[in-house]
Amino acid sequence: MSQKSKSPAPPANPHGGHRERLRELVRRNGLKNLLPHQILEYILFTPIPRRDTNPIAHALLDRFGSLAGVFNASIPELMEVPGIGQETAIYLNLIANFYDEYGGYVPSENTLSTDISAELYFEALAPDDGEYLIVTHINAAFGVVMSEVIKASLDPAKQISLNRAVAETFDRKHSCGVLLAHISQNASFTPDEERVVNGIIDACRPLITIFNFYVIRRERLVKKIFVTAPNG
Secondary structure: OOOOOOOOOOOOOOHHHHHHHHHHHHHOOOOOOOHHHHHHHHHHHHOOOOOOOHHHHHHHHHHHHOOOHHHOOOOOHHOOOOOOHHHHHHHHHHHHHHHHHOOOOOOOOEEEEOOOOOOHHHHHHHOOOOEEEEEEOOOOOEEEEEEEEEEEOHHHHHHHHHHHHHHHHHHHHHOOOEEEEEEEEOOOOOOOHHHHHHHHHHHHHOOOOEEEEEEEEOEEEEEEEOOOOOOO
16 A cells, blocks of 8 residues: 655744744733834734835834724725735724724833843844844933844944944934844854944944944854943
């Protein structure tokens, strides 16, 4: 009797690591520490189980301006956004209806919580591969204003362009300071990379308050450089 060949296992989700980090943030603290685009990413995991929902979340916010704008948009309007099909549009449209049943949606301020680790927070902002500088803007209540993700390695030959890329984010945000982080899947944090980090700090500190610089390698915090206390 011939044996039936087994069906091949479905391919692994290439975005699974990023999704799991975001899910872990939600498991620990709900939506409290998430930025608007991360909330949309998380919501879109259900109707879009395998695709990268990060660019779709950004496209929705660019089109409608805010979470409330997304949730209050009509189904045809939602379907005008690339990546949003009819079923996903219906799913998003139902969220506003759901919250209406419970007295409406009142967004709370995104305040950084001490209950989560720096590596988990910043890893959830970055894609799964490559190297990234993350600039998180903080207000006077130590709440998150916005985070910007810059694809960049800590290459000494690019010191000036790295300094400029970080500094350029300051003009676009109303914040009292920033947290900086560099994320890489490389195993080590080299002396050359540390000199680049110190160069970024020295160049940007006269422009804005830098609280801390975190260096994360393979989802592990390997260096935390204390720069300025939040109330200092």
